[in-house]
Amino acid sequence: MASSSWFPLAFLAxxxxxxxxxxxxxxxxxxxxxxxxxxxxxxxxxxxxxKPLQDRYSYINGxxxxxxxxxxxxxxxxxxxxxxxxxxxxxxxYSSGVWQFEGYGFVPEGTTGTSIxxxxxxxxxxxxxxxxxxxxxxxxxxxxxxxxxxxWMRVNxxxxxxxxxxxxxxxxxxxxxxEGRGPSTFYFKCGVYTQxxxxxxxxxxxxxxRVLKKN
Numbered sequence: 085m086a087s088s089s090w091f092p093l094a095f096l097a098x099x100x101x102x103x104x105x106x107x108x109x110x111x112x113x114x115x116x117x118x119x120x121x122x123x124x125x126x127x128x129x130x131x132x133x134x135k136p137l138q139d140r141y142s143y144i145n146g147x148x149x150x151x152x153x154x155x156x157x158x159x160x161x162x163x164x165x166x167x168x169x170x171x172x173x174x175x176x177x178y179s180s181g182v183w184q185f186e187g188y189g190f191v192p193e194g195t196t197g198t199s200i201x202x203x204x205x206x207x208x209x210x211x212x213x214x215x216x217x218x219x220x221x222x223x224x225x226x227x228x229x230x231x232x233x234x235x236w237m238r239v240n241x242x243x244x245x246x247x248x249x250x251x252x253x254x255x256x257x258x259x260x261x262x263e264g265r266g267p268s269t270f271y272f273k274c275g276v277y278t279q280x281x282x283x284x285x286x287x288x289x290x291x292x293x294r295v296l297k298k299n
Contacts, residue, residue, distance in 0.1 A: 170275030197282030205268030
């Protein structure tokens with residue numbers, strides 16, 4: 085009898101952590117969310133306007149590979165923005181509720197000075213995950229994840245619009261919670277977007293991209 089009751093307790097403990105005498109069980113960041121359907125047309129690729137798509141983007145075996153050079157032109161003529169190759173999720177802009185971006189990201193060694201994931205509002209980005217020297221940062225302020233080069237990482241970003249809160253998980257572990265910047269209409273992006281002190285060549289890869297909404 086003792087052995088039969090021990091097994092479920094041992095299994096539960098394997099899913100939890102003991103901290104300060106308390107049993108803490110980590111829920112998956114997607115619990116309570118429902119994926120919204122994404123079609124090929126929802127993935128709008130923004131790249132240097134004078135380059136063919138295949139010169140800055142590929143999609144092979146489910147992996148979106150995006151790269152850009154610091155000397156490239158912006159995504160449209162006359163734009164004051166820096167070079168980018170990004171997926172802009174269309175058809176799922178939002179202004180209320182709780183929304184989530186999920187994707188598996190990969191950054192090769194040598195890429196630095198670039199944003200690999202953004203939430204944009206009407207007045208610009210409210211969240212940027214930037215790569216500097218192998219570290220993933222919130223904007224240029226807070227460390228989110230160290231030593232990210234040459235490995236896949238699961239990235240979950242939750243935006244609670246009504247509570248004005250942004251939460252970032254890496255590999256299922258919460259790494260950041262910050263305030264947003266108030267009401268607007270928002271959308272998700274991922275790829276590479278040149279920032280300060282960039283490497284000449286910047287690249288990120290993404291797979292299993294999803295957008296989810298709180299039930």
